[in-house]
Amino acid sequence: MYSRNCLKATKELRAMGICSTIVGVSSRSMEDEILKFMEAGLDEYQEKPLNNAILSSILGKITPTV
Known part of the structure; x- marks a missing residue:
């Protein structure tokens, strides 16, 4: 896989x-590595490990409100 x-x-x-x-x-x-990610065009950055609360927070930011 590529x-x-x-x-x-x-x-x-x-x-x-x-x-x-x-x-x-x-x-x-x-901090300098995170800045490189953001400068590359990321909209959001999260450090591992993820949990349900963090994932829900990210999805809440990017999911349109109905």
Whole structure:
């Protein structure tokens, strides 16, 4: 299976004009690394591990209110 890193994939998606919300999840928590993710075009970043409360919070931010 073809694999690429988050930064490259996000930049490529944005360059193709993709405007969908991109949420990055990583074990990296260094402030400069998070900044690189956000500069690449992520809309939201969350450090691992995820739990139900965190996932619900993220989905609440990106899901339209009905």
